[in-house]
Amino acid sequence: MRRLFAASVTAIVAASSAAARRHGSVQPSEFVFAPVPGEEEATRNGVKMNLFQAVNSGLDHALSKERTVLLGEDVAFGGVFRCTLDLRKKHGPQKVFDSPLTEQGIVGFAVGMAAVGWHPIAEVQFADYIFPAFDQIVNEAAKYRFRTGGNFHCGMLIRAPCSAVGHGGIYHSQSVEGYFTHCPGLKVVMPSSPSEAKGLLLKCVEENDPCIFFEPKILYRSAVEEVNPDYYTLPLGKGRILVEGCDVTMVTYGSQVYVAAKAAEMARKEGISVELIDLRSLLPWDRQLVADSVKKTGKVIVTHEAPKTSGYGAELVSSITEDCFLSLEAPPTRVCGLDTPFPLHERLYLPNELKLLDAIKSVVHF
Amino acid sequence: MFHISRAVRCNALATAIAGRTSLSDAIRQVQKVWNLDFKDGPVTTSTLTFNDEPDPAAPIFHVLDLQGGVFVEEKADSGAAAATPSTVNEAGKTELQSAELGQVFRYHAKDETSVITREVAERMMSAMLTHNTIDKIMLEAQRQGRISFYMTMFGEEAAVIGAAAGLASNDELFAQYREAGILTYRGYTIPEFIAQCMGNCECDLKGRQMPIHYGSKRLNAQMVSSPLATQIPHGAGAGYAFRLENQALERRLPTGTLLSTIPEARICATFFGEGAASEGDFHAGLNFASTVGSHTLFFVRNNGYAISTPTHSQYMGDGILSRAVGYGMPAARVDGLDALAVYHTVRKAREMILNNHRPVLVEALTYRLSHHSTSDDSTAYRSRDEIEHFAETFSPIERFERFMAERGWWTPEQSTEVVERTRREVLSELRRQEKLPAWPVSTLCDDVFEHLTPELERQRAQLVEHYQAHRSIYDQEKL
Numbered sequence: 133m134r135r136l137f138a139a140s141v142t143a144i145v146a147a148s149s150a151a152a153r154r155h156g157s158v159q160p161s162e163f164v165f166a167p168v169p170g171e172e173e174a175t176r177n178g179v180k181m182n183l184f185q186a187v188n189s190g191l192d193h194a195l196s197k198e199r200t201v202l203l204g205e206d207v208a209f210g211g212v213f214r215c216t217l218d219l220r221k222k223h224g225p226q227k228v229f230d231s232p233l234t235e236q237g238i239v240g241f242a243v244g245m246a247a248v249g250w251h252p253i254a255e256v257q258f259a260d261y262i263f264p265a266f267d268q269i270v271n272e273a274a275k276y277r278f279r280t281g282g283n284f285h286c287g288m289l290i291r292a293p294c295s296a297v298g299h300g301g302i303y304h305s306q307s308v309e310g311y312f313t314h315c316p317g318l319k320v321v322m323p324s325s326p327s328e329a330k331g332l333l334l335k336c337v338e339e340n341d342p343c344i345f346f347e348p349k350i351l352y353r354s355a356v357e358e359v360n361p362d363y364y365t366l367p368l369g370k371g372r373i374l375v376e377g378c379d380v381t382m383v384t385y386g387s388q389v390y391v392a393a394k395a396a397e398m399a400r401k402e403g404i405s406v407e408l409i410d411l412r413s414l415l416p417w418d419r420q421l422v423a424d425s426v427k428k429t430g431k432v433i434v435t436h437e438a439p440k441t442s443g444y445g446a447e448l449v450s451s452i453t454e455d456c457f458l459s460l461e462a463p464p465t466r467v468c469g470l471d472t473p474f475p476l477h478e479r480l481y482l483p484n485e486l487k488l489l490d491a492i493k494s495v496v497h498f
Numbered sequence: 499m500f501h502i503s504r505a506v507r508c509n510a511l512a513t514a515i516a517g518r519t520s521l522s523d524a525i526r527q528v529q530k531v532w533n534l535d536f537k538d539g540p541v542t543t544s545t546l547t548f549n550d551e552p553d554p555a556a557p558i559f560h561v562l563d564l565q566g567g568v569f570v571e572e573k574a575d576s577g578a579a580a581a582t583p584s585t586v587n588e589a590g591k592t593e594l595q596s597a598e599l600g601q602v603f604r605y606h607a608k609d610e611t612s613v614i615t616r617e618v619a620e621r622m623m624s625a626m627l628t629h630n631t632i633d634k635i636m637l638e639a640q641r642q643g644r645i646s647f648y649m650t651m652f653g654e655e656a657a658v659i660g661a662a663a664g665l666a667s668n669d670e671l672f673a674q675y676r677e678a679g680i681l682t683y684r685g686y687t688i689p690e691f692i693a694q695c696m697g698n699c700e701c702d703l704k705g706r707q708m709p710i711h712y713g714s715k716r717l718n719a720q721m722v723s724s725p726l727a728t729q730i731p732h733g734a735g736a737g738y739a740f741r742l743e744n745q746a747l748e749r750r751l752p753t754g755t756l757l758s759t760i761p762e763a764r765i766c767a768t769f770f771g772e773g774a775a776s777e778g779d780f781h782a783g784l785n786f787a788s789t790v791g792s793h794t795l796f797f798v799r800n801n802g803y804a805i806s807t808p809t810h811s812q813y814m815g816d817g818i819l820s821r822a823v824g825y826g827m828p829a830a831r832v833d834g835l836d837a838l839a840v841y842h843t844v845r846k847a848r849e850m851i852l853n854n855h856r857p858v859l860v861e862a863l864t865y866r867l868s869h870h871s872t873s874d875d876s877t878a879y880r881s882r883d884e885i886e887h888f889a890e891t892f893s894p895i896e897r898f899e900r901f902m903a904e905r906g907w908w909t910p911e912q913s914t915e916v917v918e919r920t921r922r923e924v925l926s927e928l929r930r931q932e933k934l935p936a937w938p939v940s941t942l943c944d945d946v947f948e949h950l951t952p953e954l955e956r957q958r959a960q961l962v963e964h965y966q967a968h969r970s971i972y973d974q975e976k977l
Contacts, residue, residue: 201742226742232789237782240731241738244766247720248670248736268779271725272732280713280721281704282945316946340948369951416951 158390158485160355165325165374171366174327178358183351186326186359187215187291190333193363194253195223200337201245202228204238204255204291212257213293213352239265239290243273243342246288251337259294259346260306273342274317287340289333293349294322295387295437301476307386307438307469312344313415313447319368320415322346324389326357328412331366338365348387355390371418373425377407379496380431383422383448385411388437388483395488404496414444422448423455430461431495435483440468462498467491555816558863560833561605561842564891566900568605568838603905605838612842616907622663622837623902624916625683626655626895631920632682632691633868639928640709640872645695647709651676653867656894657799657834658769659683661862664844665767665795670736671719672729672768675710676799676866680769684717688920692927698934704945705937726774730783730796733768734857737787737794740764741855744793757852765851767795767844772861773804775818787857788825794857795847796822799834801866806879822859834862835894838901865892939965 167175181189194200202216202223208230210217220228231238235256242252256262262269269290276286296305312320319341323329329347336343374389375396384392389410396406407425411417426432432452434445449464467483475481522541529536563569603619606612633650640648651658654676662683665671671680678691689700694712697705703713703721713721720729720736744763748755757763774780775798787794798818802809815821822829828850832843840862847858865888869876876885902908943950943958950958965972 199739226745229790232782232785234782234786236779237731237734237786240728240779240782241735241786244672244729244732244735244737245739246735247732248739248766250739252735264778267725268728268731272723272728275723277948278945279703279707279711279723280945281702281706283703283713283715284721285948319947416953419952 158394160325160351160387160390163390163393164357167327168372171331171372173364174331174360174366175358176360176364177362178327179361180356181326181330181359182353182357183323183326183329183347183355184214184353186330186357187333187347188217188219189359189361190330190337191216191219191253192222193334194251194337195219195227197251197337199250200227200253201250202253202255203231203241205231205233205257207255211255213347213349215291215347215352216255235261235264236268239268239273242288242290243268243276243286246273246286246342247276247284251287251289253289253291253337256290256292258304258306259292259308260303262290262292262308265290266311269312269318269342269344270315274315276317277341278317285340286342289336289339289343289345291333291345291347293352294346295348295350296474296478296482297350298478299476300474302473305474305478307346307436309344309346309414309436310438310442310444313444317342318415319343319413320346321368321413322348322386323412324348324351324386324410325355327359328366328372328410330359331364332368332412334363335365335368339368343368346386350387366412368413369416369418370413371409371411371421373407373421374410375406375408377405377429379405379429380433380492381407381409381422381425381429382433382435382488382492383409383411384435385414386437388435391483391485392435392488394485395492398485398489399492402493404492406492417448419451419455422452426452426456427459430459431498432456432460432464433467433488433491433495434464435467435488435491437469437482439471440466441471443468462495465491465495553816556819556831558831558833559839559843560836561838562836562897562901564897566897566902566904568901605842611845614838614841616905618663618841619902619905619907621683622659622841623898623908623913625659625662625679626837626898627913627916628920629659629679629682630655630895631917632688632924635921635924635928636691636695637868637872644928644932645709647872648695649675649710649871650868651679653865653888653894654799654801654834655679656837656898657840657862657864660834660837660840661767661769661797661844661860663837664841665848666761666764668718668761668764669795669848670740670764670766671717672733672736672766673719673722674726674729674770674774674799675722675724676771677769678710678712681712681714681717681719684714684719686712686714686717686719688923689927689931690714692924692931693934696931696934697936698931699937700931700934701937704941727770727777727779727783730768730770730774730777730779731786732783733766733794733796734783734787734790734792737766737768737792737857738790740766741791741793744852745855756849758849763852765793765795765848767797769797769799771804772798772800772802772809772818773807773812775821776804776812784822784825784827784857784859788827791855792857793851793855795844795851796827796857796859797844798859798861799864800861801834801864803866803870803876803880805870805874806876808880817861817863819859819861822861827857827859828854829859829861831861831863834864835892835897837894837898864894 206212207216208220238254242254245252273286295307312318321332323332382392396408399406434448436445445466452464467487525541601616604613636648639645658677658679662680693700695709711722819829819831830843833839851858940962943954
């Protein structure tokens with residue numbers, strides 16, 4: 133069986149909760165971060181939502197726009213993670229429709245709609261299956277505006293569930309952002325919370341450039357927050373400081389934010405003050421925010437679930453070295469997934485909180 | 499989704515036990531589950547067959563014979579041994595039509611929609627000659643190193659320009675690369691062609707792509723890109739967008755109005771070669787267009803070769819036409835060397851697309867007379883005899899020209915005049931545009947996104963500073 137079918141969704145979630153407990157993984161509900169100054173709108177008049185509900189709310193607002201449609205595999209009945217629940221009923225079968233099972237078709241179809249002025253939202257059911265569409269994304273969507281000298285453009289959004297879920301194994305766990313951040317013409321986003329997800333998603337829908345929106349699926353039900361039910365956007369290219377600190381900067385995004393927060397909490401008990409940055413927008417990314425933080429702390433750890441070699445973190449570490457060379461008191465350090473395919477038993481594969489704590493102590497005592 | 503309710507299931511079981519429900523009836527009841535429709539045909543068979551005896555290839559629709567005469571088939575019951583160019587009666591009828599109207603020719607006496615106006619025919623003739631002349635000169639220019647690359651349309655003028663004439667000017671084009679004649683037909687200018695091939699400051703596409711990758715927002719032509727077949731699912735998506743727009747338009751019109759009669763209604767026309775049809779995107783595009791009912795024409799130029807690869811190494815089915823049937827898409831095969839047949843077929847396809855809300859595929863059988871590109875010598879894999887045979891026997895431009903001459907709509911002097919005028923303009927533009935500069939260095943980072951990112955701004959500033967510091971060296975170098 134290549135895909136997890138709809139009937140398994142509840143089982144997936146139940147299993148992932150069990151797996152989370154069994155593997156000692158971090159619970160997002162342990163951490164509540166204050167709204168970023170200037171972004172209070174994201175939680176104003178807040179209604180409690182988890183990640184999939186926030187995505188659903190964002191899509192609901194997006195589909196109210198005239199030239200927006202939502203397409204993908206199994207989106208009509210509500211999607212295998214419930215992100216598109218009730219949207220077809222509300223917006224109609226021509227605006228929310230199932231595609232045949234073909235990722236290159238889904239993305240190519242969306243490029244064609246975008247090229248003639250629509251704003252399609254394409255869903256790829258798991259980030260692991262975005263590769264059949266790689267040519268359409270990299271050679272077509274990303275280069276559409278540039279190769280036409282700005283005469284045409286390709287404003288579209290590709291959404292895909294991503295990252296570890298406890299037991300996804302090789303093809304239901306991948307974090308593939310690094311393949312796409314090496315491609316000029318794309319914007320790449322990976323939120324870590326419901327309010328962040330909704331605001332960034334709606335911002336992507338407004339863009340006249342192709343955006344890839346990765347949704348950490350472990351958070352679909354486990355990350356809960358007060359989310360503004362009305363329309364709001366958050367800016368692309370701007371990160372946020374989740375926790376202020378003065379000894380070491382930790383930079384991450386997506387569900388890894390909670391692992392990093394756990395490690396920061398553990399470090400605090402040992403007298404180390406960690407500043408935690410959630411990039412959320414990976415391309416463009418908030419280079420200034422990171423540089424300012426590292427100049428203050430003098431040390432930096434970059435962490436992501438994706439494999440280490442040529443991972444997105446390599447770009448961050450290189451840029452940080454260029455920008456903060458005179459401030460660095462220890463080598464910029466990366467804590468990432470191993471350079472192996474993603475195994476079924478993932479506890480030791482993942483850059484877990486213990487690995488992060490070790491890294492924190494290592495750079496602080498360098 | 500089809501559901502068998504518990505009650506129906508019990509009932510079916512009961513009747514099956516009673517022996518009154520056959521296997522055929524049981525399957526017919528649930529055929530929707532597989533999106534099948536057995537209609538009045540048999541539902542089951544006790545004879546196993548793998549369809550291993552291939553049917554004959556589907557016949558090719560044409561209008562003109564090799565001499566440019568309009569071909570009228572005898573009725574089956576007439577007793578005549580073979581079809582002749584025209585029976586006296588039919589010829590008299592068509593000539594009468596022609597004589598009476600003068601500006602309109604009806605090429606099928608029994609089909610009132612099989613009409614072409616002199617105006618359209620002249621525009622087709624002019625475009626074929628113009629583009630053929632542009633190709634000859636630009637091909638030579640590449641050999642002289644004046645442009646870096648070129649691809650001609652030799653042998654395929656009838657297929658491409660017949661299709662252009664069959665479309666409406668506001669239909670959106672997604673092309674491969676050997677369809678530039680459509681732009682000629684629509685009014686793309688010689689200066690525009692040359693500017694794109696040279697990538698200079700007059701290229702409004704900013705000189706970013708190799709020569710022959712044309713595009714024009716003004717003429718509803720999406721810009722060509724090199725990856726093969728990627729435009730096919732684009733065509734499915736754009737065609738779906740147009741379907742939504744056309745249906746919104748339809749709701750504002752009186753009931754029963756045919757969309758094909760409304761100028762604002764548009765379709766998407768997607769062009770590709772038979773080699774590109776082997777890409778996975780072909781399967782994705784056609785299947786998707788079919789399932790959602792895109793307003794898309796899929797037009798295949800089957801010219802016998804994908805660079806050096808002959809069709810027997812490309813497919814074993816009945817061309818590309820047979821695949822459309824598999825996707826549930828109406829399809830037709832047409833003589834791509836007969837401009838009038840292509841024109842008729844595309845017009846008909848367009849009507850079907852708009853009025854039936856379904857995509858249509860047209861396979862035009864044609865022949866690539868030229869090398870694949872200026873980087874190819876095609877005599878390395880096919881004989882000159884084959885090329886010469888096609889050129890002399892099927893000659894698409896001359897065939898249409900004879901049709902025009904017979905109607906009194908065109909003269910050899912007009913051909914000469916079009917060729918000479920085009921030749922002068924192309925040569926003049928080549929000389930003029932060779933002196934033009936490229937786009938400013940600072941524009942190299944533009945259009946990656948709608949707005950420059952901070953990182954790109956930084957890179958642009960660094961580039962401009964670097965260029966200023968070394969501009970004497972860079973400016974000395976050839977573009």
